Amino acid sequence: MPLAIAVPSAAAPLRRPHHFRFLQPSRKLSLSRTRCASSLPAETQPAPPQPRRYPRQYPGEAVGVAEEIRFVAMRLRNTKRSTRKGNNRADGVEEDDESEEEVEDNEEMDEEGNDEVKEEEGEDNHEVEEWMPSMEGFVRYLVDSKLVFDTVERIIAGSTDVAYVYFRRSGMERAASIEKDLEWFREQAIEIPEPSTFGSTYAAYLSELAGRSAPAFLSHYYNIYFSHTTGGLAIGKKTCDKILEGRLLEFYKWDSDPEILLKDAREKLNELSKHWSRKDRNLCLKEAAKCFQYMGRIVRLMVS
DSSP, X not given: XXXXXXXXXXXXXXXXXXXXXXXXXXXXXOOOOOOOOOSSOOOOOOOOOOOOOXXXXXTTTTTOHHHHHHHHHHHHHHHHHHHHHHHHSOTTOOOOOHHHHHHTSSSOOOHXXXXXXXXXXXXXXXXXXXXXXXXXXXXXXXXXXXXXXXXXXXXXXXXXXXXHHTTTTOSOOOHHHHHHHHHHHHHTTOOOOOOOHHHHXXXXXXXXXXXXXXXXXXHHHHHHHHHIIIIIHHHHHHHHHHHSTTOOOGGGOOSSOHHHHHHHHHHHHHHHHTTSOHHHHHHHHHHHHHHHHHHHHHHGGGGO
């Protein structure tokens, strides 16, 4: 078999290299440096600290609750004067409401009790100014006063509450002194009546209040004795001069200086109130207005 001889095929022609052409861009390119956003958020500036707000201080609060009560009493007195001035103004004169707004502005007092105090004071101003007490009215006043003082002193003496024990044997007790005066009136053949609705209502309210809130009851305790040793003493002496020919009753006599006794009670009340919350102090102030209302009704029995 003949051998096949492989003949190389003709070599492929060499290709001439082409020159490279650079493509011209259709538009000009601009080179710019872009800033990439940081992956972490920028730190915010801390807010400036807010000024610290301190609670508003009540008038007399720095001294004690007894001083706060004094401001309440002054406020009620100013209300009475404003009412009197308003009633005396001529028709057509525009009233200034500034004093009224001043009275109603800040302290959280019992508005209903406060309004009743103002209303009664305005209605009976003419009676207090004339001040023509009668024997029967004076005896009614003593009977109601004895019931009130009996109630207060019985609660203080019989309670186991530490707040009440604090005021035992204060030297200001008046119930026994009034009993001596009523006995003297009996010897003069003057009839001693039963307590009026004003005295009975107030005594019942004090008994209920004593078991519910010591700050509220002690407000009445302090203001009852405060009223008697200040304005009550002056009214009593004036009444005795008019209808008893100057005889001073035992109700208006003390074994010690009443101002010193009252000062001691005031200091005890201030010391005790250091442990009260602001809510308890406000309740004490509210009850002060009610005390003035109840005692005012009893005092006006003299001229009824």
